[in-house]
Amino acid sequence: MKDTAFDVPYKIYLGEHEMPDKWHNIRAAMKEKPEPFIHPATGKPCVKDDLLPVFCEELVEQELNVTDEYINIPDEILSFYKMFRPSPLVRAYCLEKVLDTPAKIYYKFEGNNTSGSHKLNSAAAQAYYAKKQGLTHLTTETGAGQWGSALSMACAYFGLELTVYMVKVSSEQKPYRKVLMETYGAKVVPSPSDTTEIGKKILSENPGTGGSLGCAVSEAIEIAVKSQKCRYVLGSVLNHVLLHQSVIGLETKLAMDKYGLKPDVIIGCAGGGSNLGGLISPYMADKIRGNNNIEFIAVEPASCPSFTRGKYALDFGDTGQTTPLIKMYTVGSGFIPSPNHAGGLRYHGMNPALSKLYHDGYMTAKSYIQSDVFAAAEKFARCEGILPAPESAHAIKGAFDEALKCKETGEEKVILFGLTGTGYFDMTAYQSYHEGKMSDSVPTDEDLQKGFNTLPNIS
Numbered sequence: 001m002k003d004t005a006f007d008v009p010y011k012i013y014l015g016e017h018e019m020p021d022k023w024h025n026i027r028a029a030m031k032e033k034p035e036p037f038i039h040p041a042t043g044k045p046c047v048k049d050d051l052l053p054v055f056c057e058e059l060v061e062q063e064l065n066v067t068d069e070y071i072n073i074p075d076e077i078l079s080f081y082k083m084f085r086p087s088p089l090v091r092a093y094c095l096e097k098v099l100d101t102p103a104k105i106y107y108k109f110e111g112n113n114t115s116g117s118h119k120l121n122s123a124a125a126q127a128y129y130a131k132k133q134g135l136t137h138l139t140t141e142t143g144a145g146q147w148g149s150a151l152s153m154a155c156a157y158f159g160l161e162l163t164v165y166m167v168k169v170s171s172e173q174k175p176y177r178k179v180l181m182e183t184y185g186a187k188v189v190p191s192p193s194d195t196t197e198i199g200k201k202i203l204s205e206n207p208g209t210g211g212s213l214g215c216a217v218s219e220a221i222e223i224a225v226k227s228q229k230c231r232y233v234l235g236s237v238l239n240h241v242l243l244h245q246s247v248i249g250l251e252t253k254l255a256m257d258k259y260g261l262k263p264d265v266i267i268g269c270a271g272g273g274s275n276l277g278g279l280i281s282p283y284m285a286d287k288i289r290g291n292n293n294i295e296f297i298a299v300e301p302a303s304c305p306s307f308t309r310g311k312y313a314l315d316f317g318d319t320g321q322t323t324p325l326i327k328m329y330t331v332g333s334g335f336i337p338s339p340n341h342a343g344g345l346r347y348h349g350m351n352p353a354l355s356k357l358y359h360d361g362y363m364t365a366k367s368y369i370q371s372d373v374f375a376a377a378e379k380f381a382r383c384e385g386i387l388p389a390p391e392s393a394h395a396i397k398g399a400f401d402e403a404l405k406c407k408e409t410g411e412e413k414v415i416l417f418g419l420t421g422t423g424y425f426d427m428t429a430y431q432s433y434h435e436g437k438m439s440d441s442v443p444t445d446e447d448l449q450k451g452f453n454t455l456p457n458i459s
């Protein structure tokens, strides 16, 4: 889109009346579907009834729906969205100048709400459906705290109680996250904790552990299944979360189409895959149908390399091995990554639909070490005026590398990336980067093997 990209403003905003009123379900467009969840006891695909004790009913239906490509966004959720959406699509003119690249760089900024990330898109939906079902209480886990913050806001809005199991190392790195969640009325418990059986077991086996998302998930599920009025909700990985996040991609496509812009490369950071999946959703459907040849790139931390060094296998979603088995790229539910500042990218597995698309060659992945990611974050902050979340900075680093390739080849590619959130609660991380104290631990093959050894023995 070399010619039409002239008159593009710094920020492309959609009007409220232009907001998408349906989510996009990428699985409906996939020729080969991701494999269904498998019940660990029977070895058979999970049906609705298997999932209802843990998850809200409407979310289970969305999770199992592989046929409807568009799903209506209820009015109550749309109203909530209007508090912070549509989000801006920014043309990174200043960054292009700094990088001295002929590439045209765009980013979709999801940090314009107090939770600081895209997570509110799914939190709003999940809290709404829980309330509609007559539940009174939700449990969840949070790694870096963005999901817990977003869900706290949504639960306050819809009038639900919330208990958040927060990965212990993150709660220590980000004490103010806890205060934010408590401000919205949530109860925050550092995980692993002695409030659950699985937490006690993990603590006795690994005293002094900093915890992991997988541990926190097990604790939150254990509490949820004990009560009729309580369910467990998850902020990433699952297909219904990716569905809710498709609002990011739908808005982006509407905004780009307005200016005749067609991305050549789309880049997103990948923890459990929800923002990346949401951003690429409508574009990926077009690619599957042969209507574009966009390069999709997932960027993950070298410390938790689910796509780049993981296995495509059936695995549990949690360390306690209580969830259904999910066919996904994984480093094993027993893998505990080294403490890493990009806390939101430390999950062991990856969304099943994205995993399938990656496996089938529709997208690629790369990983970066922390210090390279923070160097990119700082450079970006200094010219674009936004302090990025460390998670988001993985996508920034990915975009830098693509833009610098264009500098070498002279190509004027249109590069789009997802800027998922802001880093105001990540000052400890920025500080350790500035003081040169940031570690770049990358798991050895032996470390990874320990995680793979925890994969269930099922063919």
Ligand SMILES: *Cc1c(COP(=O)(O)O)cnc(C)c1O
Residues within 6 Å of the ligand: 116, 117, 118, 119, 144, 146, 147, 235, 236, 237, 269, 270, 271, 272, 273, 274, 275, 276, 344, 345, 389, 391, 392, 420, 421, 422
């Ligand atoms: C949680 C989080 C991520 C990673 O989660 P995905 O499900 O992979 O999108 C990325 N960026 C931010 C700011 C987050 O909070």
